[in-house]
Amino acid sequence: MIAAVVADSSVMLRRCVRHTLRSRDTLIISVLMPIFVMLLFTYVFGGAIDVGGSYLDYVVPGIMMLCTGFGSSITATAVSTDMTRGSIDRFRTLPMFRQAVLVGHVVEGVLRNLAAIAIAVAVAVALGFRPHARIWQWLGAAAVITLFVAAISWISVALGLLAQNPEAAGGLTYAIMFVLYISSAFVPTSTMPGWLRGFAEHQPATPVIDTVRELLGGSGAGGSATAAVLWCLALGSAGAAWSTLIFGRLSHR
Incomplete structure (x- = not known):
């Protein structure tokens, strides 16, 4: 059973990857836009923002998460395209794991977003980004980023x-x-007005970004790590359950 689920999901993953690679314009834009935003904030606004150190070092973790935001549009659009073109209806007639197409979109989204993040970090290093993380801190940051990307991918589906x-x-x-x-x-959220600061500090992205920033800066993950992991697990579980529920209802039409 498990082998069949993995095999079916792998087939759908390869299909999603091929479709993404064919849409080169969309793929390029999703990679370049976070880089353009990083350049904008670093060289236009960065000089006016006091973060107590290098603004580039401060903003890179946010840019990593922004890659996920831009990439979520591609995932959602691809899923909707499958629905409107009748691809999902054809898959339902095949003897395969029913949610394999959803898993394929999620895994493809995770891989694509992680690649975009890696490219953005490489550009940041070329601009002067200098993380002070040790290997275990890099691994911790990568784990948190992957959890966040997976959660957002499920919500996008x-x-x-x-x-x-x-x-x-x-x-x-x-x-x-x-x-x-x-x-x-x-x-920093401390610079925001009180009514906005409360939202900024108690929403999913802030603890994830703070955790990655602390790890790449060479310090411990701090108290934000627990909140980051819990938010990612909650969002991922909610996204997966929501996707399965909607897909199940559509399948019975």
């Missing part, structure tokens, strides 16, 4: 199933971008 068309699916993911911008990604 649910939004893609929920949307009426691919354009609407891409628009629904703007909510993810909104949450990322109102966090500690680009400025």
